[in-house]
Amino acid sequence: MNINLLKNRVELENVNYGEELVAEEYNSDELAISEDQRTPDVNDILTETIYKKAVRLTMLIGAALMPLFFLPWTTNVLELNKQMFVVVIAGAGLVLWLLDIVMSGKLSWRFNPLDKGVLALAGAVALSAVFSIAKFKSIFGAAVGLSDSLLTVVSLTVVYMLMINSFDDKGKALRTFFSVSVVVAILYGFLQMSGFQIFKYLNISILQFTASGAFNTVGSVNVLGMMAAIILPMLYTNKSENKIIDYLSKIGILAALAILVIINWWVLWSVAIVGMLAVVALESLFSSRKGVFRMSKFVFPMTITILGILLVVMGLNLVFVKKNLPVEIALSYKLSGNVAWGVLQENFAFGYGPENFSLAFDKHGAGKLRNTTLSGIKLFDSTSQVLNMAVHNGLVGLAALGFVLWLLAQSLFRVLSSRLMNFDQENIGVISAMVAAVVAMFLYPFNLVLAFTFYALLAMIALAVWGDKRVVYNVEEKASLSLISSLGFIGGLLMALVGLYFVSLNYVADVKYARALNQTEAEKALGYTIEAINWKGNDDRFYVLSSQLALNLLSRELVTKAAPDDTRKNDRIQNYLSSAVSLAQKATQVAPNESNNWGNLGNVYQNLIQLVDGTDALAETAYLKASELRPGDPSFYNRIGSMYLLRADLLRRLVASRSVDFQQLNLKADAALLKAEDAFKKAIELSNNFGLAIYNLGSVYERQGKLSEAVKQLETIAPFNANQPGLAFELGLLYYRANQKDKAFNQLQRAIVLSPDYSNARWYLALIYEERREIDRAIEQLERILSIEANKDNEIVLKKLEELKAGKISIPPKHVLDEKPL
Numbered sequence: 001m002n003i004n005l006l007k008n009r010v011e012l013e014n015v016n017y018g019e020e021l022v023a024e025e026y027n028s029d030e031l032a033i034s035e036d037q038r039t040p041d042v043n044d045i046l047t048e049t050i051y052k053k054a055v056r057l058t059m060l061i062g063a064a065l066m067p068l069f070f071l072p073w074t075t076n077v078l079e080l081n082k083q084m085f086v087v088v089i090a091g092a093g094l095v096l097w098l099l100d101i102v103m104s105g106k107l108s109w110r111f112n113p114l115d116k117g118v119l120a121l122a123g124a125v126a127l128s129a130v131f132s133i134a135k136f137k138s139i140f141g142a143a144v145g146l147s148d149s150l151l152t153v154v155s156l157t158v159v160y161m162l163m164i165n166s167f168d169d170k171g172k173a174l175r176t177f178f179s180v181s182v183v184v185a186i187l188y189g190f191l192q193m194s195g196f197q198i199f200k201y202l203n204i205s206i207l208q209f210t211a212s213g214a215f216n217t218v219g220s221v222n223v224l225g226m227m228a229a230i231i232l233p234m235l236y237t238n239k240s241e242n243k244i245i246d247y248l249s250k251i252g253i254l255a256a257l258a259i260l261v262i263i264n265w266w267v268l269w270s271v272a273i274v275g276m277l278a279v280v281a282l283e284s285l286f287s288s289r290k291g292v293f294r295m296s297k298f299v300f301p302m303t304i305t306i307l308g309i310l311l312v313v314m315g316l317n318l319v320f321v322k323k324n325l326p327v328e329i330a331l332s333y334k335l336s337g338n339v340a341w342g343v344l345q346e347n348f349a350f351g352y353g354p355e356n357f358s359l360a361f362d363k364h365g366a367g368k369l370r371n372t373t374l375s376g377i378k379l380f381d382s383t384s385q386v387l388n389m390a391v392h393n394g395l396v397g398l399a400a401l402g403f404v405l406w407l408l409a410q411s412l413f414r415v416l417s418s419r420l421m422n423f424d425q426e427n428i429g430v431i432s433a434m435v436a437a438v439v440a441m442f443l444y445p446f447n448l449v450l451a452f453t454f455y456a457l458l459a460m461i462a463l464a465v466w467g468d469k470r471v472v473y474n475v476e477e478k479a480s481l482s483l484i485s486s487l488g489f490i491g492g493l494l495m496a497l498v499g500l501y502f503v504s505l506n507y508v509a510d511v512k513y514a515r516a517l518n519q520t521e522a523e524k525a526l527g528y529t530i531e532a533i534n535w536k537g538n539d540d541r542f543y544v545l546s547s548q549l550a551l552n553l554l555s556r557e558l559v560t561k562a563a564p565d566d567t568r569k570n571d572r573i574q575n576y577l578s579s580a581v582s583l584a585q586k587a588t589q590v591a592p593n594e595s596n597n598w599g600n601l602g603n604v605y606q607n608l609i610q611l612v613d614g615t616d617a618l619a620e621t622a623y624l625k626a627s628e629l630r631p632g633d634p635s636f637y638n639r640i641g642s643m644y645l646l647r648a649d650l651l652r653r654l655v656a657s658r659s660v661d662f663q664q665l666n667l668k669a670d671a672a673l674l675k676a677e678d679a680f681k682k683a684i685e686l687s688n689n690f691g692l693a694i695y696n697l698g699s700v701y702e703r704q705g706k707l708s709e710a711v712k713q714l715e716t717i718a719p720f721n722a723n724q725p726g727l728a729f730e731l732g733l734l735y736y737r738a739n740q741k742d743k744a745f746n747q748l749q750r751a752i753v754l755s756p757d758y759s760n761a762r763w764y765l766a767l768i769y770e771e772r773r774e775i776d777r778a779i780e781q782l783e784r785i786l787s788i789e790a791n792k793d794n795e796i797v798l799k800k801l802e803e804l805k806a807g808k809i810s811i812p813p814k815h816v817l818d819e820k821p822l
Contacts, residue, residue: 051100091496117404124400132353163459171463183252189216228256229272237429269308275436276301336382351394367632509536543587598626641679648672725754
């Protein structure tokens with residue numbers, strides 16, 4: 001049926017392939033359903049251009065390869081490659097679609113309520129990227145986080161729009177290609193987890209990373225489980241006439257269930273159960289309307305429900321499979337909520353910007369972990385996608401997401417409340433999978449594959465419900481439409497080319513960075529990082545690594561003796577020194593809100609204390625800035641304390657040499673120790689069980705002559721480090737200096753029990769035996785030292801042994817601690 005509007009410039013078409021037509025009239029605000037059958041007009045389908053066919057093919061390729069695609073050349077073999085893939089698919093599809101409009105002179109659009117939500121979501125991400133605290137990362141993403149970046153969201157939005165406006169089969173082909181691809185991905189992931197690493201047998205060195213049981217083409221092990229839980233309703237309701245696809249669906253169901261059983265996490269089972277209950281509810285509704293109700297359809301969904309609840313309650317743990325799988329570290333829901341709330345209090349409208357959760361975690365979450373073993377960890381996602389959006393996009397993003405979900409619920413409610421008779425079982429699976437995906441958003445963060453799945457399911461629902469409704473504009477009959485289409489073509493082509501250009505730059509730069517990380521020679525690694533910087537100068541990771549490599553080369557130059565004909569050694573030293581500083585500074589300029597960059601700058605300055613005067617103050621300033629960005633983290637104050645402790649030791653060495661004004665240096669050394677003491681105390685205030693800071697504070701007290709305080713600090717951490725022979729040795733020497741000789745003797749005995757070849761512990765134990773006049777035992781300790789290959793020719797030990805055997809005793813009058821360590 002053709003209804004002429006706008007004087008033959010707009011046509012409303014109903015397209016049907018042998019199914020009963022259900023839609024009579026549609027506008028953006030109302031959805032009306034009719035049982036009247038209409039005769040389709042297929043003229044446009046018969047005369048469609050090759051470009052539209054190419055768009056469909058491009059979308060099918062995207063649906064088929066997105067869950068499977070990866071390349072081995074980047075630091076992140078999955079996410080970065082998948083981002084490049086989806087940008088290429090979106091860009092190519094957009095250009096082909098625009099060419100179809102230009103060549104055919106017609107613009108075909110399938111209006112539906114979900115479009116508004118998808119566009120609102122993209123708009124919210126764009127606004128939050130504009131007001132982001134790290135704009136470049138928000139637009140293009142970082143290697144560890146790409147799914148929420150503006151580039152990715154825009155690409156997925158374009159893919160969604162192309163999907164709903166390119167297919168006229170109500171999404172059947174799209175559904176088939178995507179489900180088959182997911183089945184292959186799930187099956188491959190299951191084989192990997194089970195120990196059957198397919199690529200391992202190809203013996204290709206560049207693919208050695210696939211030998212891990214945790215590797216799959218979707219994401220982490222938990223992402224694979226989430227994908228299995230979401231897709232389960234689609235696989236169950238798939239009733240393809242193609243036997244191969246039908247068998248694949250059954251295999252996919254078994255593989256998905258096996259993965260859920262192996263992981264056995266309540267989050268995954270919750271998503272799977274919700275999806276299967278949605279199948280039961282929809283099947284019941286449509287079966288009752290058709291007058292056909294069979295309980296057998298509900299056996300499998302209810303079995304999944306019971307199995308999931310039972311396994312979670314039982315706590316089944318298949319250790320023989322899971323022992324080779326890594327543990328995924330994630331925040332608790334409470335701490336994730338605290339981070340989100342802290343961000344919303346700072347910027348309730350737009351949050352921190354896309355892909356900036358790590359910065360939010362540093363400021364609002366890291367301090368909560370300071371008394372745990374995870375105190376130094378850096379996390380890039382919250383516990384759920386919804387909380388990620390709160391952090392990344394603020395209330396604008398949450399409102400846009402709520403708008404999408406509201407439109408989805410409203411549209412489906414109206415469809416389900418109508419007398420819809422031709423909604424097939426496969427579409428029930430799509431809706432149920434979408435319900436599962438929505439629940440998953442509240443329970444788990446999405447990566448690129450899960451985000452693509454969400455948009456693909458939206459497109460499938462739009463095609464299933466509004467697949468027979470299209471508006472066709474004849475752009476050649478009106479000047480304004482021709483102008484708009486021409487400008488749209490230029491703008492769309494420009495947008496596609498710009499997107500492809502930047503993603504190509506990012507990709508090549510990351511390939512260079514990956515090569516740098518895999519290099520064992522510092523010079524070659526530095527060369528690759530400089531190449532990466534030349535390709536992409538806005539990535540702070542490149543500058544941080546470059547500064548560390550320059551520092552490493554500087555250290556090597558300082559300890560290596562110059563060849564007689566080497567006249568450029570001083571030039572190299574100066575070059576590496578200035579490069580390390582300038583590269584570290586550049587990292588803080590590129591990403592000034594990243595605490596790691598300031599910590600790296602402080603580390604560079606700290607390593608130059610012996611070479612450049614005044615770098616200790618610069619290092620302290622950098623560390624304090626890092627502490628400001630990551631409040632509650634005691635490690636930065638510990639670094640400040642360690643730096644001043646090192647400076648005090650350097651000054652004391654100069655004092656010992658008496659080659660300069662040693663009195664002035666003594667005062668500077670004392671001042672450095674006071675600063676070190678203050679810094680270590682601040683670190684301990686932040687984390688009262690920070691063992692390293694407590695030990696370092698004890699070292700400061702020891703150098704200040706406060707032996708009782710030094711002993712107290714080491715006694716504090718000794719019970720928690722009972723297996724550390726070095727700590728027992730140091731505590732033993734402190735006890736001896738504090739005239740607690742019995743305790744000193746016991747600690748040295750403990751040290752050699754923990755490490756029988758601990759030569760220095762046996763050396764001082766022998767001296768204490770000599771002091772006690774237990775000469776035979778002293779000789780026994782010395783002989784044990786000489787029995788160690790590395791000490792068999794030690795002249796000091798040989799001389800002492802000879803003296804003791806000859807009856808010559810020197811302690812007393814000498815003191816045990818007058819003797820230096822071996």
